[in-house]
Amino acid sequence: MITTQSRVTMKNRATRLMEQADILAGYSESQTELTRAYLTPQHRAAHDQLAKWMQSAGLDTWEDSAGNQWGRKPAADPHAPVLILGSHSDTVINAGKYDGNLGVLLAIETLALLREQVFPFHIDVVAFADEEGTRFDTTLIGSAAVAGCFQSGWLDVKDADGVTMAQAMREFGLDPDKAGSDARKPEDTLAYLEVHIEQGPVLEAENLPVGVVTGIAGAKRFQCQVRGEAGHAGTVPVSYRHDALCGAAEMISCIEAFAREHEIVATVGKCDVLPGAVNVIPDDVRFTIDIRSLSQSQLEQCTQQLFSRLENIAHQRQLELDYENLYQAPAVLCDETLQQQWASAVETVTRKPPRFLPSGAGHDALAMAELTSVGMLFVRCEKGISHHPAEQVTAEDVEVALACLAEMVTGFDAGH
Incomplete structure (x- = not known):
């Protein structure tokens, strides 16, 4: 359980997280709008910054074959299974600050909060390098590579400048022949948990900070x-x-x-x-x-x-x-047991009955469902606006989401 002392610091942590979101928004190909695409200098700069924050949280860090950024809170047993937390760091053109990025920052901050706690499993944080498909019009590249469904044909896809994905990988410092070769194995993976802004108006209409996702349309x-x-x-x-x-x-x-x-x-x-x-x-x-x-x-x-x-x-x-x-x-239903665990975490933190709602938008959980059970939590966003500079969340709601994710991780049932 989260201690009373840790709850006292939640507000400060949420404030710091909002400041980090502002910093990440500075890694953009444009000075007037936020655009950060796969295998670009801005991708590199953002992931270098995320790696520093992961290391500050006490995590071991590395980059995988597709350019995803990882951080690990290791278990004592090196052969222990893994619980994965995360979301994506790339953006659409002229984006908001929080789509994807908020989930990555919440995962890092959660493990910083739980730094002294010992778990019988590894906990990994991932910043998926491409969910939006902004550069190559191919979505979920990062999570597909992790889930074992990276398609080699993607390497021949060209961006607007005629650069193939394979060429872009080489320029980024990756080997396209190895893309997806380090995919995770189902038997070693416990679950994938993702926190994301709702991208819809339901939570705001019902005056709720968070909601439990039932599935992805x-x-x-x-x-x-x-x-x-x-x-x-x-x-x-x-x-x-x-x-x-x-x-x-x-x-x-x-x-x-x-x-x-x-x-x-x-x-x-x-x-x-x-x-x-x-x-x-x-x-x-x-x-x-x-x-x-x-x-x-x-x-x-x-x-x-x-x-x-x-x-x-x-x-x-x-x-x-x-x-x-x-x-x-395909439609993907969130794991029923994970939904109930999220619901319990939400009720513990908010002292209110949890709100269950579907996602009409796609997420990295779509690809990760090919690998393991998935569970998601939505955070209220102003007027349901996303994929736009007006995208906004409050520090108070981020504080609730952070507490919920920490509660979810500490109470996670590895045998679910």
């Missing part, structure tokens, strides 16, 4: 194309038209209504209209669909049903509809 992304027939805007009667934009508009309205009906989320985030002239009937519209559900079976069923409705709209309007699946990630 599965997602599918599609590129759709609706083809019709171009014509003069003034000479073709409406009843004779095959307007691709009107068809796409009906489809987009259908997508929103379908999501409401089935209590899922579906988003059209991009739409391009061709030929794009004010006096020409559009004959080609391309739009994206992002559809998500915490239930994988529901995701599959809803995707099939939704496209059946969209195809019907196309048929009724005498249009052609084509679509391509660009991306998919």
Whole structure:
């Protein structure tokens, strides 16, 4: 259990953690906004700083084959299993300070707080080098390498400047031929615990500092194309038209209504209209669909049903509809026992019943679920804003999250 003396210092530790988040935000490729991508000088500088903070917390440090930064609180037995804590250190373009980074800093500070305690297992902190996919458009590179699912084909992917991931690794000081070779083994790993900002409005709406994550929604992304027939805007009667934009508009309205009906989320985030002239009937519209559900079976069923409705709209309007699946990630449920352990920690710290809620966004826990049981805790963020400079958390909520993670680690049941 956390001692009374350690609780007295929680406020100071939370304040220091907020200051560290400010420092990390300075490692950016731009002086006017926070952007830190994989295998860049800013990645190196941020991880060098994290390594110093890990060492100050009494941890042994190293960098792995994919560029992830590690710190370990070792057990007396070198062959003991490992509990892994962490999140990611990379950011999107023009990011906020806390997405990913907060979870890394909380893990380090937790082990600094528990420095004198002895555990029968190793406790590792990891700063995953790439979760966002900002540079190579390939997400979860760091955690995939740890979980044993790094794909060698990623090494040939090029960034916007034509630099391959393999070349970037060499320039960073890594050997691309060894990427993922030091993946962890399931039999040596107890669990993966991640604290992350909610990236949604639920906790703020319910005036709660933290919540227990039940799972991470599965997602599918599609590129759709609706083809019709171009014509003069003034000479073709409406009843004779095959307007691709009107068809796409009906489809987009259908997508929103379908999501409401089935209590899922579906988003059209991009739409391009061709030929794009004010006096020409559009004959080609391309739009994206992002559809998500915490239930994988529901995701599959809803995707099939939704496209059946969209195809019907196309048929009724005498249009052609084509679509391509660009991306998919499976739904991952957080381990039930870990959820209950998190709930107990939250109730101990806050003296309130824990709030359970799903994650609609992806996290490193998605990849780590291939390796071990995963459990997550959400921290309230202002207005649910993330991936934006306005992303904000309070020191008071960070203090609660720190106490919860410390409680979770000290009470962790290695035999769960």
